[in-house]
Amino acid sequence: MLNQKVAIVTGGSRGAGKAIAGRLAAEGTKLAIIGSSEQIHESAKELTENGAEVLSIQADVSNEQQVKNAFKQAIDHYGQIDLLVNNAGLGFFKPTEETTLEEWQKVFAVNVQGVFLCTKEILPFMKEKKSGTIITISSDVGRRTIANGAAYTATKYAVQGFIGSVAQEVQEYGIRIGTINPGAIDTYFADSKQGETHKEDWLKVNDIAEAVCYMASAPKHMVVDEIMLHPLSQEYPRI
Ligand code: NJP
Numbered sequence: 635m636l637n638q639k640v641a642i643v644t645g646g647s648r649g650a651g652k653a654i655a656g657r658l659a660a661e662g663t664k665l666a667i668i669g670s671s672e673q674i675h676e677s678a679k680e681l682t683e684n685g686a687e688v689l690s691i692q693a694d695v696s697n698e699q700q701v702k703n704a705f706k707q708a709i710d711h712y713g714q715i716d717l718l719v720n721n722a723g724l725g726f727f728k729p730t731e732e733t734t735l736e737e738w739q740k741v742f743a744v745n746v747q748g749v750f751l752c753t754k755e756i757l758p759f760m761k762e763k764k765s766g767t768i769i770t771i772s773s774d775v776g777r778r779t780i781a782n783g784a785a786y787t788a789t790k791y792a793v794q795g796f797i798g799s800v801a802q803e804v805q806e807y808g809i810r811i812g813t814i815n816p817g818a819i820d821t822y823f824a825d826s827k828q829g830e831t832h833k834e835d836w837l838k839v840n841d842i843a844e845a846v847c848y849m850a851s852a853p854k855h856m857v858v859d860e861i862m863l864h865p866l867s868q869e870y871p872r873i
Contacts, residue, residue, distance in 0.1 A: 635661075635850075635851040636658060636661035636662060636663045636717075636850060636851055637661060637662030637663070638662055638663075638664070639662075639663045639664070639716040639717060640663065640664045640665070640666070640708075640712045640714045640715050640716050640717070641655075641658050641663050641664070641665055641666070641715070641716065641717035641718070641719060641850075642665075642666045642667075642705070642708050642715055642717070642718050642719070642752075642756070643655045643658070643665060643666075643667050643668070643719040643721055644667075644668045644669075644695050644718075644720055644722035644752055645668070645669060645695075645721040645722030645723065646665070646667030646668060646669055646674060646677055646678075646690075646721070647667070647669035647671065647674040647676070647677045648673065648677065648821070648822050648828075649819070649821030649822050649823060649828065649839060650721055650771060650816075650819055650821055650839050650842040651667070651669075651719070651721040651722065651771075652677050652839070653840055653842065653843040654719055654721060654839075654842065654843045654846045655667050655677070655681055655688070656681060656684070656686070656843065657840065657843035657844065657846065657847055658717075658843075658846070658847070658850075659681055659684070659685070659686030659687075659688070661847065661851075663717070664686075664687040664688075664712060665681065665686060665687065665688045665689065666688075666689040666690075666691060666704075666707075666708035666711065666712070666715075667681075667688060667689070667690050667691070668690075668691045668692075668693050668695065668704050668722070669690075669692065669693075669722070670692065670693065670694040670695070670722075671692070672692060674690045674691065674692050675690045675692070677690065689707070689708060689711050689712075691704045691707055691708065695722045695744060695747075695748030695749075695751060695752055696744050696748045696751070697751075698751055701748075701751040701752055701755055702755060705752070705755040705756060709759060715756060715759060715760070715766070716765070716766060716767065717766070717767045717768075717769070717850050718752060718753070718756045718766070718767075718768045718769070719769050719770075719771070719846060720748070720749045720752055720753065720768065720769070720770040720771065721770075721771040722744060722748055723744060723745045723748075723771065723789075724740070724741060724744050724745065724823075724824075725741065725745075725783070725786040725823060725824045726741065726785070726786065726824055727782050727783045727786065727824060728782055729782055730784045730785075733784070733785050738785050741785050741786055741789050742785075742788075742789055742792070745786070745789035745790065745792075745793065746789050746792045746793060746796070749770055749793055749796060749797070750796060753770075753796075753797075753800060756768065757800075757804065757809070760804070760807065760809050761804065761807045761809070764807050764808045765807075765808045765809065766808075766809045767809070767810045767811070767812075767849070767850050768797075768800075768809065768810070768811045768812075769811075769812055769813070769814060769846055769850060770793060770797050770811075770812075770813045770814070771813075771814050771816070771842065772790050772793045772794055772797070772813040772814065772815050773786075773787075773790040773815055773816065773817075774815050774816060774817045774862060774864055774870070775787040775790050775791075776790035776791055776793055776794040776813065776815055777794065777815055777862065778870075778871055790815075793813070794813060797811055797812075797813050801857075801859070808854075810857045810858075811857070811859075812849050812857065812858050812859050812860060812861070813859075813860050813861075814842060814845050814846065814849065814860075814861045814863075815860060815861065815862045816837055816841070816842055816845075816862075816863050816864065817836075817837060817863065817864025817865055817868045817870065818833070818836045818837060818864070818865055818868055819836060819837040819838070819839060819841070819842060820833040820836040820837065820838055820839070821839060835865050835866070835867040836865050836868075837863060837864070841863060845861045845863060848861070849861060
């Protein structure tokens with residue numbers, strides 16, 4: 635079902651995004667991957683060596699002009715975009731009184747404005763085609779709150795609200811929109827390293843890639859609105 639489709643994956647240079655790109659490529663999906671640092675080209679090289687068709691684009695998802703250029707490049711290159719995975723994101727965890735305005739603005743710029751800009755850029759294209767899937771990697775803290783992560787939590791609640799509204803706007807165009815809300819994943823998130831011993835029981839990047847694949851390959855008459863997943867070891871209050 636994903637064979638010969640084309641996907642844009644933001645934050646494809648490492649962590650969950652890189653795994654999502656690799657998993658989609660294994661299904662035969664052609665890729666445009668976006669990241670703000672040069673590492674995006676290294677990631678594309680690796681994926682290409684494993685047989686994937688990949689266009690790497692260095693762009694900051696919070697910058698409107700860079701997003702416009704990146705999406706134009708991807709659309710011009712492939713002439714088709716079937717799937718957008720809004721995955722790029724960042725986080726930091728500290729008490730609110732220690733959070734600077736600059737940090738607050740930065741995390742909103744990438745996690746919320748980035749999702750807005752990328753979604754906005756692809757919607758006219760998908761509306762015209764009357765098809766497309768947009769999957770956003772949000773968080774379990776888009777549905778529950780935690781201490782010492784208020785700014786990050788606020789961004790993911792904002793993402794849930796934004797995505798929920800957009801899903802209703804575009805339903806009539808055959809566009810399917812969902813969020814994946816993971817708990818702790820073993821990545822490079824919040825300036826950490828993948829593979830650290832305290833993360834042994836955390837979700838693995840392939841768990842997220844698997845969820846994306848499931849959501850993206852749902853039959854045409856079905857929308858998977860939301861997938862929540864968290865490590866069995868993680869405390870998780872049920873709603
Ligand atoms: O993080 P990490 P994850 N423009 O740091 C890119 C959510 N999540 O894989 O730009 C474009 O390994 C960055 O590349 P670069 C989380 O909120 C995670 O864990 O070159 N790209 C890199 O490729 C996020 O939405 C956990 O630095 C930008 C990627 O984003 C998603 O999972 C828990 C960018 C980040 O890779 C993937 O994060 C949870 C920009 N401005 C939700 N800024 C968790 N890890 O525990 C960053 O609930 N990137």
